[in-house]
Amino acid sequence: MYSMKEGNITREFSGLLGRLIVGGIFLYSGVVKAAAPVEEFAKAIESYRVVGAFPALLAAYIVPWVEIFAGALLAAGIFTRYSGLFTAAMLLFFEALLGQAWLRGLPIIYCGCFGAQGRNSVGREFLQNLVLLGLLWLGIRLGRRFSADAVIGRHSGYAVPAAFVLAVCAPALTLPFLAGRYGGRSAEVPAAAAPKQGSAAVPVLPRKTAGGGGKKTVAAPAPESGGRAAEAPPTRTIEVNPGFDAGRDSVRDIKTALTLARKQRKRVMVIVGGYWCEWCTKMSRLFREDSVLAEKLGRNFVVVKVYYDFSTPALPEGIAGYPKMAGVPQIYILDTDGTILESKDTVHLEAGTGYDREKITAFLDKWAVGS
Numbered sequence: 001m002y003s004m005k006e007g008n009i010t011r012e013f014s015g016l017l018g019r020l021i022v023g024g025i026f027l028y029s030g031v032v033k034a035a036a037p038v039e040e041f042a043k044a045i046e047s048y049r050v051v052g053a054f055p056a057l058l059a060a061y062i063v064p065w066v067e068i069f070a071g072a073l074l075a076a077g078i079f080t081r082y083s084g085l086f087t088a089a090m091l092l093f094f095e096a097l098l099g100q101a102w103l104r105g106l107p108i109i110y111c112g113c114f115g116a117q118g119r120n121s122v123g124r125e126f127l128q129n130l131v132l133l134g135l136l137w138l139g140i141r142l143g144r145r146f147s148a149d150a151v152i153g154r155h156s157g158y159a160v161p162a163a164f165v166l167a168v169c170a171p172a173l174t175l176p177f178l179a180g181r182y183g184g185r186s187a188e189v190p191a192a193a194a195p196k197q198g199s200a201a202v203p204v205l206p207r208k209t210a211g212g213g214g215k216k217t218v219a220a221p222a223p224e225s226g227g228r229a230a231e232a233p234p235t236r237t238i239e240v241n242p243g244f245d246a247g248r249d250s251v252r253d254i255k256t257a258l259t260l261a262r263k264q265r266k267r268v269m270v271i272v273g274g275y276w277c278e279w280c281t282k283m284s285r286l287f288r289e290d291s292v293l294a295e296k297l298g299r300n301f302v303v304v305k306v307y308y309d310f311s312t313p314a315l316p317e318g319i320a321g322y323p324k325m326a327g328v329p330q331i332y333i334l335d336t337d338g339t340i341l342e343s344k345d346t347v348h349l350e351a352g353t354g355y356d357r358e359k360i361t362a363f364l365d366k367w368a369v370g371s
Helices: 009-035 038-046 053-076 080-104 122-141 148-154 156-178 250-264 278-289 291-300 357-366
Strands: 113-116 238-240 267-273 301-307 330-334 339-345
Touching: 009 053, 009 080, 009 113, 009 122, 038 053, 053 080, 080 122, 238 250, 250 267, 250 301, 250 330, 267 278, 278 291, 291 301, 291 357
Parallel strands: 238 301, 267 301
Antiparallel strands: 267 330, 330 339
């Protein structure tokens, strides 16, 4: 039985504060990641170069819920010793991941600590976790009077009901977030637009660059046979490999995009970059959140993303022979026959810490269908 002796109140409140801070951070981190598209956290895990794409995706589904339950148990003071030791083990594991990334010099832009919001440097996150370990030590060693364990200890019959209530309520707290607009995920190729099974294979197309000394105007694709005008292309953006998956076949992805573009009377926008690239993420977010730009993009282009991280001098096979890149993200605009109409260094579209909306709009209008 816990007793409040004179002079111990500071120790009790210090332990309570440490437990609430660490438990609250874990609970918040888990909810943020559970509410966001799972691909965001999966790419952050994969960027540590410890596991491949499938284990990273599996971990991205599981870890947020583990953090939610561990944080809730710790903050409430339920099974404080065991939940605290488990949380400490997770922090030490995170430290090992951050440490190896730091030593290897990996380009970690989003640490994954709070989904896409975790943008601190690896070194800073490493030090922050050390602080959390110190606070966790206080929470485990001190402050047990102000915990559910103290109540359960006096009323042992409350143990099972308390565990049941926590098991039901903790996931329920995340439902409003999961039902929100951040819970959805983009399909790689919508079912209505995907090529039907059994269709003829798409031949490998030669890569051509639109030549000519002056400004070249590329005509819009001709109507379908029979003289019937083609229907207006759908405005929803179709993305092939939306998450810059490093394990994708870029040749096949570009051929898929060209097939879809021919069917829908669009052009293909190839974006070369990676999930580690902050400017690539900013561009994806801009196209997703700006309704006007999203409409222009969806009406005129099929987007295909090709992963590249400069760790090897050779370009991905799908863009081998394309004009040289200055950096990432790099944009290539293709006509439906594979002709390269434009190679765009996106640094010219930047403004300060983001992209210039007017420049992006002008670029999309320049290569819109029929321009």
